[in-house]
Amino acid sequence: MNSSLPTAPGPIGVFDSGYGGLTVLDEIQQLMPEYDYLYLGDNARAPYGTRSFEVVYEFTLQAVRRLFEMGCHLVILACNTASAKALRTIQQCDLPEIDPERRVLGVIRPTTECVGSLTRNGHVGIFATQGTIRSHTYDIEIGKLHPGVRVTGLACPMWVPLIENKEYDSPGVDYFVKKYIDQLLSRDPEIDTILLGCTHYPLLLSKIRQHTPSHIRLVPQGEFVANSLHDYLQRHPDMEQRITKGGTCRLLTTEHPLTFNESATIFLGRNVNAEHVTL
Numbered sequence: 001m002n003s004s005l006p007t008a009p010g011p012i013g014v015f016d017s018g019y020g021g022l023t024v025l026d027e028i029q030q031l032m033p034e035y036d037y038l039y040l041g042d043n044a045r046a047p048y049g050t051r052s053f054e055v056v057y058e059f060t061l062q063a064v065r066r067l068f069e070m071g072c073h074l075v076i077l078a079c080n081t082a083s084a085k086a087l088r089t090i091q092q093c094d095l096p097e098i099d100p101e102r103r104v105l106g107v108i109r110p111t112t113e114c115v116g117s118l119t120r121n122g123h124v125g126i127f128a129t130q131g132t133i134r135s136h137t138y139d140i141e142i143g144k145l146h147p148g149v150r151v152t153g154l155a156c157p158m159w160v161p162l163i164e165n166k167e168y169d170s171p172g173v174d175y176f177v178k179k180y181i182d183q184l185l186s187r188d189p190e191i192d193t194i195l196l197g198c199t200h201y202p203l204l205l206s207k208i209r210q211h212t213p214s215h216i217r218l219v220p221q222g223e224f225v226a227n228s229l230h231d232y233l234q235r236h237p238d239m240e241q242r243i244t245k246g247g248t249c250r251l252l253t254t255e256h257p258l259t260f261n262e263s264a265t266i267f268l269g270r271n272v273n274a275e276h277v278t279l
Helices: 021-031 052-069 080-085 087-098 109-113 130-135 138-146 159-164 174-187 201-209 224-235 255-267
Strands: 012-016 037-041 073-079 104-106 123-128 150-155 193-196 217-219 249-253
Touching: 012 021, 012 052, 021 037, 021 255, 037 052, 052 073, 052 080, 052 087, 080 087, 080 130, 080 138, 087 104, 087 255, 104 217, 104 224, 109 138, 109 224, 123 130, 123 138, 123 174, 130 138, 130 150, 138 150, 150 174, 159 174, 159 201, 174 201, 193 201, 201 217, 249 255
Parallel strands: 012 037, 012 073, 037 249, 073 104, 123 150, 123 193, 193 217
Antiparallel strands: none
């Protein structure tokens, strides 16, 4: 155990490789506004989606350690790529050494737990980054929880760059949205539920809805992650007592704060004032 880590109660840490995790943070804050939050975006090294398992693990562990050092006892990986490529190793190998009382949770499990109640015919599609799709984490987790469900995943490499370049509402984005929807449905025309397996994708939700057949249910993650965290804290009062309750939220970025502020405002719908941090 790292004896240099703060032991006093602290905020809930929320980590993402970039901006997408802000959509999860927003849902969590809306559901549980009483807690303090510390968001860390590794924007200077984003995107993670095309990076190797080893690099994503190394970067994610650096961020988790930093959030622990800043007083967090609980960290949410609000990033599907980090959840897919780093979460299990951190939970099983690193936490026992760092501090077995601290916890790191991801966004994939809360989403996959709900699949059984969302699909009507057992055919589920997933849009995600290349890294998440190649990890097969969604296929594996859904297979464990819902063995009868057929999962079809598709990587959408153009979506995150379009969103981060503020083109998510432009006419040009329709081509890439329709292209990936058509590709996914050509692989399994019976899909009735599509999971948005990247926390950036809610910004494209209106465009995705526009080009998706009306009988297909679209599932962003934020609401499910927030509800799962709420349930987790109710089931673990010892952890709940280690979280401060001042209703505050600090935003940290490895990018220039002014650059972060401009884009973060789009994701959160309000002006923000981030601080710079190095990892």
